[in-house]
Amino acid sequence: xxxxxxxxxxxxxEPVREVFDRLPVHLNVxxxxxxxxxxxxPLLRLGTAILGRQKxxxxxxxxxxxxxxxLSGARYEWVQHVPIAKHVGATDVQVxxxxxxxxxxxxxxxxxxxxxxxxxxxxxxxxxxxxTYGEVAQRFSPQDIVELILAVGYYRMLATLMETxxxxxxxPAGTKVVDAIR
Numbered sequence: 001x002x003x004x005x006x007x008x009x010x011x012x013x014e015p016v017r018e019v020f021d022r023l024p025v026h027l028n029v030x031x032x033x034x035x036x037x038x039x040x041x042p043l044l045r046l047g048t049a050i051l052g053r054q055k056x057x058x059x060x061x062x063x064x065x066x067x068x069x070x071l072s073g074a075r076y077e078w079v080q081h082v083p084i085a086k087h088v089g090a091t092d093v094q095v096x097x098x099x100x101x102x103x104x105x106x107x108x109x110x111x112x113x114x115x116x117x118x119x120x121x122x123x124x125x126x127x128x129x130x131x132t133y134g135e136v137a138q139r140f141s142p143q144d145i146v147e148l149i150l151a152v153g154y155y156r157m158l159a160t161l162m163e164t165x166x167x168x169x170x171x172p173a174g175t176k177v178v179d180a181i182r
Contacts, residue, residue, distance in 0.1 A: 004032060006032055006034075007032075007035055009026075012034065015041070016034050016037055019044065024177060025170075028169075029158065030044075032161065032162070032167060046150075046154060052178060052182060055143055056144045056147040059085070059088045061088075061151050062090055063085065063090060063098065063108075063115060064115055064118075065152075065155045066090075066098045067120060068119055068123055068156050069159060070099055071123045072123060072160070074159035074162055076170070077155060077158060080172060082095055083172050083173075084174075094107050114139050117135070118132055118152070119152045
């Protein structure tokens with residue numbers, strides 16, 4: 001059972017209800033985020049930009065999000081993002097490798113491994129090592145690097161929120177959220 005109550009849509013403010021009217025699914029993560037009413041809409045806008053508007057490869061983004069979820073123990077995030085990752089090209093073998101911590105497994109190419117190492121270092125510390133940053137800088141544009149860092153940071157923040165609140169698992173929403181962005 002969650003440590004925090006979810007927003008009650010029957011008594012929520014009009015702006016919060018308006019946002020929920022536009023959401024494709026009413027996931028517990030949204031009901032939790034909505035408790036911070038002044039942050040709710042900006043958080044969703046940032047999430048929407050990360051999921052649907054970045055230049056960064058969707059597959060690399062999702063591999064990084066799964067790495068964040070695995071390192072953070074954020075089961076909710078994992079359950080929601082595995083279907084999205086598979087939809088954008090991640091294989092079952094890659095998902096299983098991330099779940100076991102095998103980010104250097106041969107199922108990942110060098111670019112994917114660099115992105116996963118960056119995600120790992122950002123979650124475990126706050127700064128990439130010079131070696132990892134150098135590798136990432138050779139493989140990604142400055143825009144891609146910033147977008148990857150923002151994606152990792154956003155999903156690390158959500159993992160912290162969900163794990164601290166002991167969020168209740170929702171069934172996987174599949175690609176409904178991502179599809180609604182397009």
